[in-house]
Amino acid sequence: MFARPGRQGHRLEKSATSRAGNKAQSPQPTIQTFGSLHLDTIEIHSEFAIVMKPLRILHSESSNGWGGQEHRTFKEMLALRERGHALELICVPGARLGERLGAEGFTVHTTPMRSGADISAVAPMRRVLKQGRFDVLNTHSGRDSLLSGA
DSSP, rough: OOTTTTTOOOOOOOOOOTTTTTTOOOOOOOOOEETTTGGGHHHHHHHHHHHOOOEEEEEEOOSSSOOHHHHHHHHHHHHHHHHOOEEEEEETTOOOOHHHHHHTOOOEEEEOSSTTTTTGHHHHHHHHHHHHHEEEEOOOOOHHHHHOOO
């Protein structure tokens, strides 16, 4: 999970004999590491993941095109939904990202976002944020970042 392809993890093993020359009871299991992260802690992380509630996440995007940023947002939303989170999008009318996510079953809200100073977009964005009771707002460009922060 954390290992890079073609890279071996470090191995930590207890020596077969102790300082006094006595045989050790048994070697400790091999512990895989990645940088300073010891993978034997994965059990602890799993316990946290079990008690963590699914998040309600609103993504915002002011672009109406389709490029790398929109593709990454699309894939990110699909992946987060697979992990049990509830996601919605607010975007400009006719945005290709909104059309594609709508086809995937996501709730898509639209409002014009002509510029970062487009005051007419603030009220609809606030309404979506308030009604949705989101835990996270994930903005993806300068324009929607400014508007959603207003």
